[in-house]
Amino acid sequence: MGIFYKIKSALARFMYGRNGVDQLGLSMVWGCLLLLLVSSLVTRRQAVIGTVLYWISIVFWAGALFRIFSKNLYKRREENSRWLNRIWRFKSRFQGARERHADKTHKYYTCKACKTICRVPVGKGKIVITCPKCGAQIHAKT
Numbered sequence: 001m002g003i004f005y006k007i008k009s010a011l012a013r014f015m016y017g018r019n020g021v022d023q024l025g026l027s028m029v030w031g032c033l034l035l036l037l038v039s040s041l042v043t044r045r046q047a048v049i050g051t052v053l054y055w056i057s058i059v060f061w062a063g064a065l066f067r068i069f070s071k072n073l074y075k076r077r078e079e080n081s082r083w084l085n086r087i088w089r090f091k092s093r094f095q096g097a098r099e100r101h102a103d104k105t106h107k108y109y110t111c112k113a114c115k116t117i118c119r120v121p122v123g124k125g126k127i128v129i130t131c132p133k134c135g136a137q138i139h140a141k142t
């Protein structure tokens with residue numbers, strides 16, 4: 001048994017039952033590094049901003065470490081899934097906007113009542129769209 005094997009198994013024993021690195025933890029580490037980079041780039045005249053960014057990055061780092069070594073798996077997983085949900089929603093909104101922009105045969109209207117996106121064909125003149133979700137009416141020109 002080499003020394004590396006001993007270290008490796010000791011680390012495995014230490015990390016057993018702990019959260020480890022997940023997507024939210026990784027994002028926090030990246031956020032920390034980004035803030036550190038930005039804080040090192042600010043000029044001397046804006047030293048206060050640099051210091052504040054530095055301390056925020058330290059908080060991010062501490063948070064990431066706390067998450068990695070936390071034994072409250074249930075809560076950490078819940079936080080992580082909430083984070084992933086938010087990222088997914090952001091990504092899908094961006095993706096959807098790009099697809100709608102590329103679609104030249106339809107026009108898209110957002111229902112003011114429930115924010116549902118309604119798709120209607122182009123070239124029908126003035127129309128009244130009834131929202132399929134909540135039944136509100138949208139007066140539109142296609």
Ligand SMILES: [Zn+2]
Nearest residue numbers: 111114131134
């Ligand atoms: Zn609606």
